[in-house]
Amino acid sequence: MRLKRKKMTKQNVVVSDCSSRSGMVTVAASTSALFSPPEALAALGGHIAMSEKKLLKRLEAGGGRVNAWVDSMRDSSPSRIKSTTEKEEQSSWILRHPSALRKFRQIISASKGKQIVMFLDYDGTLSPIVEDPDRAFMSREMREVVRDVARYFPTAIVSGRCRDKVYKFVRLAELYYAGSHGMDIKGPSKSRKCNKGNRAVIFQAATEFLPMIHEAHKALLEKINSIPGAKVENNKFCLSVHFRCVDEKRWAVLAEQVRLVLSAYPKLKLTQGRKVLEIRPIIKWDKGKALEFLLESLGYASSSDVFPVYIGDDQTDEDAFKVLRNRGQGFGILVSRVAKDTSATYSLQEPSEAGLFNPSIHLCLNYDKTKCYNSNLYYMISQYI
Numbered sequence: 001m002r003l004k005r006k007k008m009t010k011q012n013v014v015v016s017d018c019s020s021r022s023g024m025v026t027v028a029a030s031t032s033a034l035f036s037p038p039e040a041l042a043a044l045g046g047h048i049a050m051s052e053k054k055l056l057k058r059l060e061a062g063g064g065r066v067n068a069w070v071d072s073m074r075d076s077s078p079s080r081i082k083s084t085t086e087k088e089e090q091s092s093w094i095l096r097h098p099s100a101l102r103k104f105r106q107i108i109s110a111s112k113g114k115q116i117v118m119f120l121d122y123d124g125t126l127s128p129i130v131e132d133p134d135r136a137f138m139s140r141e142m143r144e145v146v147r148d149v150a151r152y153f154p155t156a157i158v159s160g161r162c163r164d165k166v167y168k169f170v171r172l173a174e175l176y177y178a179g180s181h182g183m184d185i186k187g188p189s190k191s192r193k194c195n196k197g198n199r200a201v202i203f204q205a206a207t208e209f210l211p212m213i214h215e216a217h218k219a220l221l222e223k224i225n226s227i228p229g230a231k232v233e234n235n236k237f238c239l240s241v242h243f244r245c246v247d248e249k250r251w252a253v254l255a256e257q258v259r260l261v262l263s264a265y266p267k268l269k270l271t272q273g274r275k276v277l278e279i280r281p282i283i284k285w286d287k288g289k290a291l292e293f294l295l296e297s298l299g300y301a302s303s304s305d306v307f308p309v310y311i312g313d314d315q316t317d318e319d320a321f322k323v324l325r326n327r328g329q330g331f332g333i334l335v336s337r338v339a340k341d342t343s344a345t346y347s348l349q350e351p352s353e354a355g356l357f358n359p360s361i362h363l364c365l366n367y368d369k370t371k372c373y374n375s376n377l378y379y380m381i382s383q384y385i
Contacts, residue, residue: 070252073243073272086339093339100333107331107346114307115328117298118149119291119320121312122159122166125335125354126299129274131245133233138169142355150174156294158182158287160278160316162235176201180237181316182290187297201297203291206237209267209281213239216265217280223257230254238280240273265284272312276358286313288319311335311354317341333357358368 100107120126126146127138149155156176159166163179163186170177173189185203217234220241224230229245243254258277262268271278291310292301300306308330310320321332321343332344335354348354 001158006381009370023147037335042143047089067086067252070255072127073251073255073275073277076130090252090339094347095349097342097344097354101353104357104368105344111307111330114305115300115303116153117230117300117306117308118160119153119294119308119310119312120146120155120354121314121317121335122157122169124274125315125351127169128267128351130245133231133240133242136169139355142351143170146175147172154298158310158312158320159289160235160238160240160273160276160314161233165235176294178287178290178294180206181278181285182287182293183237183283183285184281185293192336201294203293204237205285206281206283209237209283211347212239213279213281214262214269215356216268219256219264220279221259223261224254227254238278241277241279243277244273244275271316271347277318287316288321288323291320306330309333311357319343 020136024180042238097334099217121137123129123136126142127136130136148256150172151174154176155174156180157166157170157179160181161169161179161185163177167177168194176185176187183205184199187201213234213236217232220232220239222231222240223378227246227250229243229247229250231242233240233242233243241254241258243251248255255277258270258279262270262279267282268279268281271280275355291308295301295306297309304363308327310324310326310330311333312320313335317332322336324330324332325343326343331346332342333346333348333354334340334342335348335351336342337349
């Protein structure tokens with residue numbers, strides 16, 4: 001097998017070409033030049049008991065950082081009825097980020113003659129947000145929509161979830177999967193020709209952090225087991241602390257417990273999503289980097305004939321939206337019912353609209369009444385376009 005080395009950020013990336021028997025692109029990434037896993041900290045060897053009353057006093061005394069976290073948690077979890085001013089702001093926001101369905105003809109016109117590549121978040125985009133993250137199932141109809149889109153365009157699922165877990169939810173072997181916020185990427189397992197748009201990739205950006213993440217996971221389980229509704233999810237290269245089912249009065253306590261764990265692991269950082277705190281390695285890798293890596297792997301790194309479309313609902317998707325804005329190619333679509341600061345160009349209200357948007361791309365570019373998915377679907381889409 002002949003190997004050719006390709007430059008990709010500051011990491012060591014090795015890509016095999018089509019002379020490989022399997023046609024796989026295998027990438028070995030090393031961050032040892034930047035970080036090395038710290039020794040296990042003895043302080044986390046045992047659980048330090050602290051009453052909630054004492055913990056709250058500690059927060060009052062010096063909890064500026066935690067208070068900022070709680071404010072951010074509250075801002076990312078809107079649940080109140082909008083005021084008149086907020087409704088006006090929402091209308092203004094819609095003007096700046098119009099519905100991707102209502103602007104569909106304009107989008108299709110911009111994409112003509114170019115290779116569309118689809119990038120899709122999972123939770124809140126392909127499936128509804130649910131209280132139990134283990135039950136975030138996508139509908140059978142949505143799975144068929146994604147399957148149909150992948151027949152015509154390279155399609156990737158980019159999620160904060162563990163790659164294996166999101167694959168079990170989607171169950172489509174013809175897709176690219178980027179789990180753990182893009183730190184764990186694998187291409188289609190179905191046999192495909194090794195050419196532009198049809199190459200499988202394997203990439204893991206933070207393997208040397210796995211022992212540290214495993215330790216932090218155990219520490220978090222111990223710290224938050226007394227907080228009703230809190231749940232820690234191990235997503236292999238990152239950890240998710242879900243607080244959707246936690247009483248808002250307990251958010252400060254939860255945030256402090258997370259802070260205590262993070263203080264023992266300076267090579268881990270905190271980011272935030274929709275009612276979830278994300279803990280991941282401090283490396284320069286995110287969903288935006290994953291998008292760039294996949295475009296490069298597909299042969300479109302410097303191409304002017306590619307039109308990437310990224311649909312997501314979370315703060316972590318903003319990294320991908322920013323990449324598309326900076327490239328000046330394609331566009332990002334934010335799935336949200338509320339106004340948010342975003343680098344996305346367009347918006348959709350909910351996952352069901354994403355389910356309409358995806359097949360409508362194919363219908364508009366390759367319209368043939370004899371090949372439409374079904375007349376009802378085309379009728380629904382035609383109401384928007």
